[in-house]
Amino acid sequence: xxxxxxxxxxxxxxxxxxxxxxxxxxxxxxxxxxxxxxxxxxxxxxxxxxxxxxxxxxxxxxxxxxxxxxxxxxxxxxxxxxxxxxxxxxxxxxxxxxxxxxxxxxxxxxxxxxxxxxxxxxxxxxxxxxxxxxxxxxxxxxxxxxxxxxxxxxxxxxxxxxxxxxxxxxxxxxxxxxxxxxxxxxxxxxxxxxxxxxxxxxxxxxxxxxxxxxxxxxxxxxxxxxxxxxxxxxxxxxxxxxxxxxxxxxxxxxxxxxxxxxxxxxxxxxxxxxxxxxxxxxxxxxxxxxxxxxxxxxxxxxxxxxxxxxxxxxxxxxxxxxxxxxxxxxxxxxxxxxxxxxxxxxxxxxxxxxxxxxxxxxxxxxxxxxxxxxxxxxxxxxxxxxxxxxxxxxxxxxxxxxxxxxxxxxxxxxxxxxxxxxxxxxxxxxxxxxxxxxxxxxxxxxxxxxxxxxxxxxxxxxxxxxxxxxxxx
Amino acid sequence: xxxxxxxxxxxxxxxxxxxxxxxxxxxxxxxxxxxxxxxxxxxxxxxxxxxxxxxxxxxxxxxxxxxxxxxx
Amino acid sequence: xxxxxxxxxxxxxxxxxxxxxxxxxxxxxxxxxxxxxxxxxxxxxxxxxxxxxxxxxxxxxxxxxxxxxxxxxxxxxxxxxxxxxxxxxxxxxxxxxxxxxxxxxxxxxxxxxxxxxxxxxxxxxxxxxxxxxxxxxxxxxxxxxxxxxxxxxxxxxxxxxxxxxxxxxxxxxxxxxxxxxxxxxxxxxxxxxxxxxxxxxxxxxxxxxxxxxxxxxxxxxxxxxxxxxxxxxxxxxxxxxxxxxxxxxxxxxxxxxxxxxxxxxxxxxxxxxxxxxxxxxxxxxxxxxxxxxxxxxxxxxxxxxxxxxxxxxxxxxxxxxxxxxxxxxxxxxxxxxxxxxxxxxxxxxxxxxxxxxxxxxxxxxxxxxxxxxxx
Numbered sequence: 001x002x003x004x005x006x007x008x009x010x011x012x013x014x015x016x017x018x019x020x021x022x023x024x025x026x027x028x029x030x031x032x033x034x035x036x037x038x039x040x041x042x043x044x045x046x047x048x049x050x051x052x053x054x055x056x057x058x059x060x061x062x063x064x065x066x067x068x069x070x071x072x073x074x075x076x077x078x079x080x081x082x083x084x085x086x087x088x089x090x091x092x093x094x095x096x097x098x099x100x101x102x103x104x105x106x107x108x109x110x111x112x113x114x115x116x117x118x119x120x121x122x123x124x125x126x127x128x129x130x131x132x133x134x135x136x137x138x139x140x141x142x143x144x145x146x147x148x149x150x151x152x153x154x155x156x157x158x159x160x161x162x163x164x165x166x167x168x169x170x171x172x173x174x175x176x177x178x179x180x181x182x183x184x185x186x187x188x189x190x191x192x193x194x195x196x197x198x199x200x201x202x203x204x205x206x207x208x209x210x211x212x213x214x215x216x217x218x219x220x221x222x223x224x225x226x227x228x229x230x231x232x233x234x235x236x237x238x239x240x241x242x243x244x245x246x247x248x249x250x251x252x253x254x255x256x257x258x259x260x261x262x263x264x265x266x267x268x269x270x271x272x273x274x275x276x277x278x279x280x281x282x283x284x285x286x287x288x289x290x291x292x293x294x295x296x297x298x299x300x301x302x303x304x305x306x307x308x309x310x311x312x313x314x315x316x317x318x319x320x321x322x323x324x325x326x327x328x329x330x331x332x333x334x335x336x337x338x339x340x341x342x343x344x345x346x347x348x349x350x351x352x353x354x355x356x357x358x359x360x361x362x363x364x365x366x367x368x369x370x371x372x373x374x375x376x377x378x379x380x381x382x383x384x385x386x387x388x389x390x391x392x393x394x395x396x397x398x399x400x401x402x403x404x405x406x407x408x409x410x411x412x413x414x415x416x417x418x419x420x421x422x423x424x425x426x427x428x429x430x431x432x433x434x435x436x437x438x439x440x441x442x443x444x445x446x447x448x449x450x451x452x453x454x455x456x457x458x459x460x461x462x463x464x465x466x467x468x469x470x471x472x473x
Numbered sequence: 474x475x476x477x478x479x480x481x482x483x484x485x486x487x488x489x490x491x492x493x494x495x496x497x498x499x500x501x502x503x504x505x506x507x508x509x510x511x512x513x514x515x516x517x518x519x520x521x522x523x524x525x526x527x528x529x530x531x532x533x534x535x536x537x538x539x540x541x542x543x544x545x
Numbered sequence: 546x547x548x549x550x551x552x553x554x555x556x557x558x559x560x561x562x563x564x565x566x567x568x569x570x571x572x573x574x575x576x577x578x579x580x581x582x583x584x585x586x587x588x589x590x591x592x593x594x595x596x597x598x599x600x601x602x603x604x605x606x607x608x609x610x611x612x613x614x615x616x617x618x619x620x621x622x623x624x625x626x627x628x629x630x631x632x633x634x635x636x637x638x639x640x641x642x643x644x645x646x647x648x649x650x651x652x653x654x655x656x657x658x659x660x661x662x663x664x665x666x667x668x669x670x671x672x673x674x675x676x677x678x679x680x681x682x683x684x685x686x687x688x689x690x691x692x693x694x695x696x697x698x699x700x701x702x703x704x705x706x707x708x709x710x711x712x713x714x715x716x717x718x719x720x721x722x723x724x725x726x727x728x729x730x731x732x733x734x735x736x737x738x739x740x741x742x743x744x745x746x747x748x749x750x751x752x753x754x755x756x757x758x759x760x761x762x763x764x765x766x767x768x769x770x771x772x773x774x775x776x777x778x779x780x781x782x783x784x785x786x787x788x789x790x791x792x793x794x795x796x797x798x799x800x801x802x803x804x805x806x807x808x809x810x811x812x813x814x815x816x817x818x819x820x821x822x823x824x825x826x827x828x829x830x831x832x833x834x835x836x837x838x839x840x841x842x843x844x845x846x847x848x849x850x851x852x853x854x855x856x857x858x859x860x861x862x863x864x865x866x867x868x869x870x871x872x873x874x875x876x877x878x879x880x881x882x883x884x885x886x887x888x889x890x891x892x893x894x895x896x897x898x899x900x901x902x903x904x905x906x907x908x909x910x911x912x913x914x915x916x917x918x919x920x
Binding site: 415416417418419420421423426428432436447448450455457461 | 479481483484532
């Protein structure tokens with residue numbers, strides 16, 4: 001699951017009121033546009049942004065190719081759920097009904113302001129005017145973010161696999177607030193002094209950094225009201241962070257009390273850096289500026305790993321250190337406790353040397369991981385992302401036998417798939433059935449259909465209900 | 474008139490389906506709402522967890538897979 | 546507990562569209578813009594273009610843009626600013642050289658109403674355009690009424706080619722030896738992030754036939770690299786650019802009302818290759834495929850073609866009977882044949898029958914000897 005889709009899911013659940021409030025900030029609107037919307041939805045929004053009148057549905061249909069109908073439906077659904085697009089039905093004197101689309105006015109205004117740089121919203125962060133020696137370097141920010149984030153990961157993983165304490169650079173102290181947050185998000189389970197990682201926690205650890213940050217922030221968001229913070233305030237601040245640039249410091253004087261409170265929490269995660277807790281300025285780190293871009297700019301993409309890309313490239317974890325042989329033996333040239341801990345989630349590690357650990361992938365170790373909620377795809381992608389340069393030269397990075405076997409081991413425990421939803425049946429006519437099933441398909445909610453029995457299964461029914469009602473009229 | 478029935482769609486292969494139907498029969502048809510086709514059945518939302526655990530038990534009992542030797 | 550349920554295990558992967566590089570060739574021909582000043586002055590076009598560029602950058606996180614001005618006497622970079630002019634300023638989003646910031650940044654930084662990457666692109670484009678216009682002398686203008694679209698196109702193509710190589714992440718083994726990566730770039734197996742590129746030509750000049758050869762070569766290069774060339778024709782009309790968009794599968798729009806430029810840009814030119822797959826894009830419609838001759842740069846209906854290099858000439862009188870392009874000896878005058886004479890039907894028929902019997906006779910005497918005997 002990509003990181004932005006998590007955030008999108010969260011955002012979709014918000015009510016109209018929250019959306020309207022959010023869309024007041026151009027930076028928020030731009031961030032939502034940039035990283036939340038499906039590609040075609042972006043195209044649609046842009047096409048309509050400077051349109052003088054509403055966009056007739058017939059014209060929209062004409063604009064799409066026949067084979068693009070499904071994607072169109074998806075794009076429209078997302079825009080509808082986020083309340084970005086409004087639909088209006090006009091009835092002409094002749095009785096002919098025309099459907100037109102339009103952008104929500106608030107959203108359109110903010111997006112235009114964002115594109116042209118107009119207005120006086122000051123929502124893209126006000127730079128502080130620190131000069132000279134007080135400035136911190138980008139390199140320092142990278143290290144700071146990496147250290148903070150690895151601490152959190154190690155706190156989660158280390159205790160479970162019995163490597164707690166005894167830090168070699170990692171394993172430093174994690175703040176109480178962060179611990180509480182991890183617990184609230186059900187990433188860890190605390191019983192007395194024992195910390196145990198949960199299924200969700202495993203998924204969390206194996207994701208790429210950006211997705212991890214979002215997962216944690218979404219938990220933070222969900223608990224914001226309980227801490228007396230306004231959710232919209234928190235959200236728009238996160239989106240603001242995503243549009244800042246690294247290496248620049250920003251003043252805290254324009255922030256709301258909620259946002260000031262957030263700064264403290266975020267600096268504990270390593271998302272922002274503050275020279276001191278009373279400092280009038282803050283620096284966003286790489287974790288912050290990549291919030292609203294899936295994988296950062298091009299240069300960073302080549303080194304997507306659990307640690308922050310770039311700058312830290314020289315360290316051992318960055319280069320790729322895992323070698324797997326066709327007989328399932330695994331050698332990892334690392335002394336990072338975090339890497340060892342992660343590897344031990346799905347590997348039977350046997351020996352550890354100063355710069356090397358070795359072990360084996362076994363049916364037991366993989367199915368144990370699978371039971372904990374780690375998928376074979378996650379394991380394979382982790383191994384591929386961290387494969388040793390020698391392995392990278394192979395046609396398929398991992399030996400195909402090993403990849404297949406990991407998948408087969410997973411499949412052994414995967415016999416059913418369940419989807420909750422509704423069966424639609426007892427249609428009066430073939431035509432009625434066809435019409436509705438095609439509508440469901442265009443919405444992207446259709447899970448299963450049987451033309452012979454004239455029934456189908458959908459995982460969401462709201463829009464179908466309104467569609468049926470509208471048709472009845 | 475169109476009818477919507479709430480439930481959980483279970484997708485599985487034919488052999489698993491047979492086992493699920495078997496479980497359903499032995500427990501007074503308490504789980505399955507409808508058998509949709511060879512690979513899909515509709516199950517009551519409230520009963521899905523129980524059905525899964527029963528299926529797991531049944532699989533453990535019936536499909537004793539040879540333990541792959543962990544040695545090298 | 547959920548050991549038998551595989552529902553949540555499939556990672557739902559959304560295939561994000563590949564990053565897209567948009568190279569804009571802006572025709573800055575002062576002669577043509579002077580004509581347009583009543584409906585769409587240059588500054589209005591630039592501001593619409595800047596909004597369009599921002600929209601493009603916003604449409605994908607890794608999207609890039611390049612802007613080239615095709616002026617009367619030279620083709621010049623508007624964005625990114627060439628390295629020589631600005632030693633310490635990285636072109637990629639967000640990665641700014643901290644040490645060399647003082648001069649370039651101060652103007653951009655103080656605007657909290659604008660997204661940083663947008664501001665950077667805008668400042669660069671405006672600065673470079675201003676410089677270009679300031680450097681233009683009267684002599685440049687009087688020497689030619691047209692614009693160097695060919696040069697600008699080649700610049701755009703070479704930039705795209707360079708970016709495509711840079712965009713593909715090379716694994717470490719090849720990074721150590723960049724030459725080997727170039728050598729096997731065609732067969733390389735590493736998963737590369739493809740960069741989809743397209744060129745947009747905002748054209749205002751009319752007759753471009755004098756650059757037929759360089760532009761045509763660029764078109765073929767673009768066709769080979771699968772780079773669509775989109776044409777926004779604000780004024781004038783050229784066969785050449787129609788052919789360019791048609792040959793490369795690009796969009797061709799000639800707005801009826803240039804004032805509404807921004808809407809045309811947003812609707813017709815913003816969708817990238819991914820979005821275009823599901824949209825109906827406007828194209829040139831009836832394309833005039835006539836070529837321009839190499840001797841007088843005239844568009845010709847029927848012409849003469851060099852048999853060696855395929856150059857086209859509008860008249861047979863070449864100096865010294867040598868091809869202007871490759872220098873081969875050509876006597877085009879001999880090629881002028883009178884209208885082909887009609888052969889009498891009867892005669893033709895007779896010949897045919899004779900030929901037919903000859904081939905049908907198995908092991909017959911040689912045809913040459915056979916015919917006289919019959920007569």
